[in-house]
Amino acid sequence: MSLTLTEKIIKNHLVSGNMKTGSEIGIRIDQTLTQDSTGTMAYLQFEAMGVDKVKTKRSVAYIDHNMLQTGPENADDHLYIQTVAKKHGIYFSKPGNGICHQVHLERFSVPGETLLGSDSHTPTCGGMGMLAIGAGGLDVAVAMAGGEYRILMPAVVNVELTGRLNKFSTAKDIILEVLKQFTVKGGVNKIFEYTGEGVKHLSVPERGTITNMGAELGATTSIFPSDERALEFLRAQGREKDFTEIKADNDAVYSEKIVIDLSALQPNAALPHSPDAVVPVNQVKGTKLNQVAIGSCTNSSYVDMMKVANILDGKTVHENVSLVISPGSKQVLTMLASNGALSKMIAAGARILESGCGPCIGMGxxxxxxxxxxRTFNRNFKGRCGTDTADVYLVSPEVAAYSAIKGYIAGDDEFDYDADLDIVIPEQFSQQDNMIISPADNGSEIEIIRGPNIKPFPKNKEAGSKIGGKVLVKVGDNITTDDIMPSNAKLLPYRSNIPYLSEFCMTTIDKDFPKKAKENNGGIIVAGKNYGQGSSREHAALAPLYLGIKAVLAKSFARIHKSNLINNGIIPMTFMNEANYGDIDEMDELVINNLLIQLENEIITVDNITKNKKYKMELTLSQMQTEIIKSGGLLNYMTLKNNV
Ligand code: F3S
Incomplete structure (x- = not known):
């Protein structure tokens, strides 16, 4: 039978289930990655499972999100991650070595393998033909302990690329086009598989830009075939031995298909405040700028940076613009330094930041x-940049560089047709891995160092027969995990301190939310569509758990957040009749009776005591998820069943 690339990889890793679209499957995970913002919690959870050494082929802990050291908290967290990694068989990428997805693509990606990462942009390695999925930290901890990763068998969407990009159109414009067509809600439980003649004109880092920002579709992941371009990249990384060719069968059957003619694509821009608000860049031409930021896991490869350097060469950044550039990895930065490109950027007046996430999450x-x-980044949700009143536009590195010189968003008639933008993958990348620390041969000799900021994570109790509480907040559509649990320069140092973080939970929506939760002994959240979109941040479930949130009633959920809620024993239900959403007001008292019996059905009855009404809610859980909810979360389930 003919198979898509996705189906081939899933078939090779299938542990449970039958690959019928929409049914639950369990897959074996070959590699994991964590970053510091979610990793601290993932390793605390891994430790709680009592497993000595990771059971994956390769696990890597990165430090890239929060590298500001204005107090001891970050440094303490980094030291905890470094020592826990060394003890338990995990590679450790030191702060400064680069952004997790960029480094993983360069140094660890292997075509045909599975990768689970506690970061929503883990799909970047789909550019190398990996099945690379973003998940909550606890899912990653379970995978490190040898447990399967469970997902709904996704529908596979075929994006066929024809033709070839013209000089000023880029990989970023391809994914912005896909976002325009599918929107931030359009990819849930789907995998976007790229095929067609146009694919062979895209290098692996360009493919990585597309699969990275595919996360904004809400998709499970995105993937490219592993072909001669993958071989070219691996060879230049000194990793030719990791290459295997893997692609879809010619007559593979997809659930949906779109065709994008690359030669017809124009430079695009996403308007504030959503990555799917895409228009041709010419439509916002002339918009005055205060800042241009180039980098992030979407656009910080060697190829991107070289184009930027060549555009800036001999020019000066506009007097009203602050241009900041973060090369994606030590490898990229080293090469820019040695070939003179860095000098061109500095001479033009750019500020060079260290290789990390930095401005992407308002860390400076x-x-x-x-x-x-x-910005060349992937998200422009309101406030994510650290300034609530700022407008953030998303574009390609080329548009960003031209605009930095002009002082406003440049239209395509203002680009320099003589600039050298035909950058190819070098024959050899710099391969100095001295900021990647190998795990210890004998982990038992390693002492884990825990600073005072490392607090135990909240644990739920086993579910009782009845739950209930007041509706503490009622929110609209597209609430992000940033809205639920903000992550900014002030809060990120406390990612391992849930009691402190919970004081800020939902406060961008209702500043009294934590107080109300405490006064009412927890409660319930009511939400619109696509609740919990955006970052994979598990803290957006852990902080509500700490505050006693028992259930979320929504019109629909984003995939990773829904599973984070389940993993933490918070019940995510969807309205069978969306009109009921309108019925409920804040501070209504809701109750679910006979919970343990009702959990066995797919329909739950919620009583609104205040309004004397009943609502039918849908709760589609696998048998294992039902057990997880009954146990009060995945960690309890794993501990109770010793099911690692
Ligand atoms: Fe970092 Fe931003 Fe990517 S926070 S991992 S650069 S989305």
Whole structure:
């Protein structure tokens, strides 16, 4: 039978289930990655499972999100991650070595393998033909302990690329086009598989840009075939031995298909405040800028940076613009330094940041009040940059560089047709891995160092027969995990301190939410569509758990957040009749009776005591998820069943 690339990899890793679209499957995970923002919690959870050494082929702990050291908290967390990694068989990528996805693509990606990462942009390695999925930290901890990863068998969407990009159109414009067509809600439980003649004109880092930002579709992941371009990249990385060719069968059957003619694509821009608000860049031409930020896991490869350097060569950044550039990895930075490209950037007036996430999550370089920031990143949700009043536009590195010189968003008639933008993958990348620390041969000799900021994570009790509480907040559509649990320069140092973080839970929506939760002994959240979109942040479930949230009633959920809620014993239910959403007001008292019996059905009855009404809610859980909810979360389940 003919198979898609996705089906081939899943078939090779299938542990349970039958690959019928929409049914639950369990897959074996070959590799994991964590970053510091979610990793601390993942390793605390891994430790709680009592497993000595990771059972994956390769697990890597990165430090890239929070590298500001304005107090001891971050340094303490980094030291905890470094020592826990060394003890338990995990590679450790030191701060400064680069952004997790960029480094993983360069040094660890292997075609045909599975990768689970506690970061929503883990699909970047889909650019190398990996099945690379973002998940919550606890799922990653379970995978490190040898447990399967359970997902719904996704529908596979075929994106056929024809033709070839013209000089000023880029991989970023391809994914912005896909986002325009599918929107931030359009990819749930889908995998986007790229095929067609146009694929062979895209290098692996360009493919990585597309699969990275495929996360904004809400998709399970995105994937490219492993072909001669994958071999070219691996060879240049000194990893030719990791190459295998893997692609879809010619007559593979897809659930949906779109065709994009690359030669017809124009430079695009995503408008504030959503990555799917995409228009041709010419439509926002002339928008005055305060800041331009180039980098992030989407656009910080050697190829991207070389194009930027060549555009900036001999020019000066506009007097009203602060241009910040973060090369994606030590490898990229080293090569820019040795070939003179870095000098071109500095000479033009760019500020060079270290290789990390930095401005992407407001870790420094927050724009001015009411400022306008043009970024090559993947997300522009309100406030994510660190300034609530700022407008963030998303574009390609080329548009960003031209605009930094002009002081406003440049239209395509203002690009320099003589600039050398025909950058190819070098024959050899710099391969100095001295900022990647190998695990110890004998982990028992390693002492884990825990600073005072490392607090135990909250644990849930086993579910009782009845739950209930007041509706503490009612929110609309597309609430992000940033809205639920903000992550900014002030809060990120406390990622391993849930009691402190919970004081800020939902406060961008209702500043009294934590107080109300405490006064009412927890409660329930009511939400619109696509609740929990965006970052994979498990803290958006852990902080509500700490505050006693028992259930979320929503019109629909984003995939990773829904599973994070289940993993933490919070019940995510969807309205069978969306009109019931309108019925419920904040502070209504809701009750679910006979919970343990009702959990066995797919329909749960919720009583609104205040309004004397009943609502039918859908709760589609696998048998294992039902057990997880009954146990009060995945960690309890694993511990109770010793099911690692
Ligand atoms: Fe980092 Fe931003 Fe990517 S936070 S991992 S650069 S989305």
């Amino acid at each position: 370089q927050a724009p001015n009040t009411n400022g306008v920031s043009l």
